[in-house]
Amino acid sequence: MTATPLAGQQPAAAIRAEAAARAAELTAAGHQPRLAVVSATTDQSSAWYVRSIARAAERTGLRCDVHELGPDAESPAVRERLAELSADGSVHGIILQTPLPAGAALEELASAIAFEKDVDGANPLSLGRLAGGLPAFPPATAEAVVALLEHHRIPLAGRRAVVVGRSTVVGKPAAHLLLDRDATVTVCHSRTADLAAVTRTADVLVAAVGRPGLITAEHVAPGSVVIDVGTNPTPDGGLTGDVDADSVADVAGALTPVPGGVGPVTTALLLRHTVRAADRLHRAA
Ligand code: NAP
Numbered sequence: 211m212t213a214t215p216l217a218g219q220q221p222a223a224a225i226r227a228e229a230a231a232r233a234a235e236l237t238a239a240g241h242q243p244r245l246a247v248v249s250a251t252t253d254q255s256s257a258w259y260v261r262s263i264a265r266a267a268e269r270t271g272l273r274c275d276v277h278e279l280g281p282d283a284e285s286p287a288v289r290e291r292l293a294e295l296s297a298d299g300s301v302h303g304i305i306l307q308t309p310l311p312a313g314a315a316l317e318e319l320a321s322a323i324a325f326e327k328d329v330d331g332a333n334p335l336s337l338g339r340l341a342g343g344l345p346a347f348p349p350a351t352a353e354a355v356v357a358l359l360e361h362h363r364i365p366l367a368g369r370r371a372v373v374v375g376r377s378t379v380v381g382k383p384a385a386h387l388l389l390d391r392d393a394t395v396t397v398c399h400s401r402t403a404d405l406a407a408v409t410r411t412a413d414v415l416v417a418a419v420g421r422p423g424l425i426t427a428e429h430v431a432p433g434s435v436v437i438d439v440g441t442n443p444t445p446d447g448g449l450t451g452d453v454d455a456d457s458v459a460d461v462a463g464a465l466t467p468v469p470g471g472v473g474p475v476t477t478a479l480l481l482r483h484t485v486r487a488a489d490r491l492h493r494a495a
Contacts, residue, residue: 211432213458213465218354221361222474226270229478229485233271236488243488244273245329245480246295249307250283255443256307263305263477270481275301285314289322296324302491303329303484317378326491329483337378340386347483352383354475355416355437356391358466364414364435367392372409374398374425374452375418380439384416405429415462417452427457436462439472 233243245267247260260276267274277291288311295301304327306320320332328336331349339346359366371393375381381397388395398408409415409429417425418439430436440452451468459465466472 211460211463213436213460213462216358216362216435216437216464216466216471218358218466218471218474221357222478224361225357225475225478225482226266229272229482230270232485232489236485236492237271239492241488241492242271242273243302243485244275244300245303245305245484246275246277246301247305247307248277248279248288248291248295250279250281250288250311251307251309252281253309256309260307263480266477267481267484272481272484281311284311285319288314288319292319292322296322296327299491299495301327302488303327303480305330305480306332327487329480329487331383332379334378337383340383343390347487348383348387349379350476350479350483351380351418351439351472352387353479354472355380355384355418355439356387357475357479358437358472359414359435362464364464366414368394369413370394370396370411371414371416372396372398372412373416373418374402374405374409375416375420375439377418380418381416384418384439388414388416419452421452422450423452423454425453425458427454427461430458430461432461433463434461435464436466437472438466438468440468441473 264274295304304323317334323333325333325335329347331347336346371388373381373385376397376399385395385397406429410431414435416437422442438451438453442450444450449469
């Protein structure tokens, strides 16, 4: 068997087109959606990611400001900038870029992002609301998992989904979103006993670990759908996933590529969230 590739470019383009249409209407009404990215790092892959968000935002008709606080910025300065942007009525979406200053906790800093503007679901309040079934922006990567599955018309209701990884950024919110779509969800982590025995029960397997090639053919049920969230840098400057694509493609029914799977959908969803935040904030004003 050779797994069908579940590419992200097409769903990403559809999400961007919808966001661009609404952004144009809001801009015509004098409310151009505006995204702020706060960064306190010189990390190369972070810089590449921020540039790609800024380019995608501009192409979609959003304004995007990058607030570079420098690698020496300490937590209070980051927190203060997030609070200022939260209070600024012309800003609709706020992203706090990682890595953070040494010793800083994402949850602590991100709680300074107003939850209405928390377009990457980083404020713990957003995860709590998501878990409680209340409106909130989920972390874009977690939502990208579900958006990809829905775009490719992969049914979730009543199916067994296994998520490997329990971070607040990907694993836990992805599990909530799958549960919301009536999948029967199991979450695995570094202390899970006999990982392969659990993952082989999955109709839909989501790998969000950060370990290149952790998921091999022995972890995958024949014909199942595998979503690879991992983005691990390779020595030649490329990216590789958490799934050993060569072996898994012979067993799975469908598999997302890395790069070009979850990543483009994640960026598109950040833009959609910012446009929705702009829409809501101006309706409420
Ligand atoms: P993270 O915070 O480091 O969490 C990793 C999770 O994997 C933890 O829950 C950990 O378990 C679990 N884990 C580690 N080793 C394991 C093992 N051998 N078996 C089973 N579980 C194991 O990472 P993250 O932020 O969620 O990111 C995960 C991956 O997604 C990374 O490759 C990251 O680069 C990628 N990512 C991609 C995007 C995108 O847009 N495509 C966005 C964000 C992240 P414990 O909880 O027990 O430690």
